[in-house]
Amino acid sequence: QEQLVESGGGLVQTGGSLRLSCAASARTFSTYAMGWYRQAPGKKREFVAAVTASGDKTAYTEDVKGRFTISRDSAKNTVYLQMNSLKPEDTAVYYCAAENPSGTTWYISRDVRIRFGSWGQGTQVTVSS
Numbered sequence: 001q002e003q004l005v006e007s008g009g010g011l012v013q014t015g016g017s018l019r020l021s022c023a024a025s026a027r028t029f030s031t032y033a034m035g036w037y038r039q040a041p042g043k044k045r046e047f048v049a050a051v052t053a054s055g056d057k058t059a060y061t062e063d064v065k066g067r068f069t070i071s072r073d074s075a076k077n078t079v080y081l082q083m084n085s086l087k088p089e090d091t092a093v094y095y096c097a098a099e100n101p102s103g104t105t106w107y108i109s110r111d112v113r114i115r116f117g118s119w120g121q122g123t124q125v126t127v128s129s
Contacts, residue, residue: 002026002118004096009123012086016127020081022096022120030054030074032099033114035107036081038092038125045095047107049081050114053099059112064090086127096120 003025012018020036035050049070050059058070069082079096096119097105103117 001100002029002098004098004118004120006094006096006120006123009094009125011126011128013128014087016086017082017084018086018125020083020094020096020123020125022079022081024077024079024098026077026098029077033112034070034072034079034099035097035114035116036070036079037095037097037105037116038090039095039122040089040092043092048094050107050112051079052112052114057111059107059109083125086125088127088129091125091127093122093124095122 005023008020033052036048037045038048039045051070051072055072067085072079097116098118099114100117103115105116107114
């Protein structure tokens with residue numbers, strides 16, 4: 001099972017930007033979809049964004065469309081989440097996720113169907129008002 005290590009979280013003011021990175025250890029990085037989830041205090045973990053294995057399709061939760069961009073660099077085994085125009089309600093721990101056939105967390109949309117089963121340790125993002 002691949003190891004996922006997130007970085008790039010921190011404290012930013014409303015309207016600011018952050019870029020999260022997730023480095024994957026597996027040499028087969030280019031064969032599986034990747035995504036980002038987040039969990040705010042007292043709330044359930046929620047889907048944020050996903051990108052297919054080839055990078056040809058992306059998906060976003062409605063709250064972040066137009067502000068966040070997910071991308072991947074197979075040469076670096078890394079997936080990114082560029083977050084712009086941040087709001088206080090974006091405050092959460094952000095988790096990187098990798099597609100895994102034994103996973104129990106599904107994301108299904110009209111264009112993509114991903115079964116997530118590998119998770120990073122999380123990185124805190126705090127947006128001050």
